[in-house]
Amino acid sequence: MTHLEHQGYVGTAELSAEDGVFHGKLAFIRDLVTYESDTANGLVKAFHEAVEDYLEDCKAEDREPDRPFKGQFNIRTRPELHRAYALLAAKRGVSLNELITNTLESALPEKRHTAA
Numbered sequence: 001m002t003h004l005e006h007q008g009y010v011g012t013a014e015l016s017a018e019d020g021v022f023h024g025k026l027a028f029i030r031d032l033v034t035y036e037s038d039t040a041n042g043l044v045k046a047f048h049e050a051v052e053d054y055l056e057d058c059k060a061e062d063r064e065p066d067r068p069f070k071g072q073f074n075i076r077t078r079p080e081l082h083r084a085y086a087l088l089a090a091k092r093g094v095s096l097n098e099l100i101t102n103t104l105e106s107a108l109p110e111k112r113h114t115a116a
Contacts, residue, residue: 003027004047007055010068011035011047026050028068 002013004024012024022043023036033054035046058065089099 004044006048006051008067008069009051009054011050013040013043013047026054026068029066031066 004011010027012027015022021036026033033050035050037043037046055065086096089096
């Protein structure tokens with residue numbers, strides 16, 4: 001699946017072979033925002049318009065738009081792994097959050113963990 005990006009929002013891009021229509025939705029937010037087009041280039045344009053319309057609608061409704069990637073997410077792991085990382089963080093004199101963030105960053109390919 002292809003992803004589109006505009007103003008910090010990510011959208012999907014798919015083809016319905018059955019209908020011959022390109023379609024997508026904003027990903028990683030709770031609100032449902034969809035778009036479609038008969039052409040690939042039209043889908044990109046429809047995605048950009050959907051983001052702009054979403055932001056304008058939120059402003060008109062005086063509500064904060066849902067933002068993807070807020071920098072927080074919950075993970076579930078085995079208690080013994082949680083314990084091991086908590087003890088390692090304490091030993092290194094850093095927070096568990098800092099240790100996990102550094103571990104996650106080191107697992108990404110070069111320059112992938114900087115904001116675009």
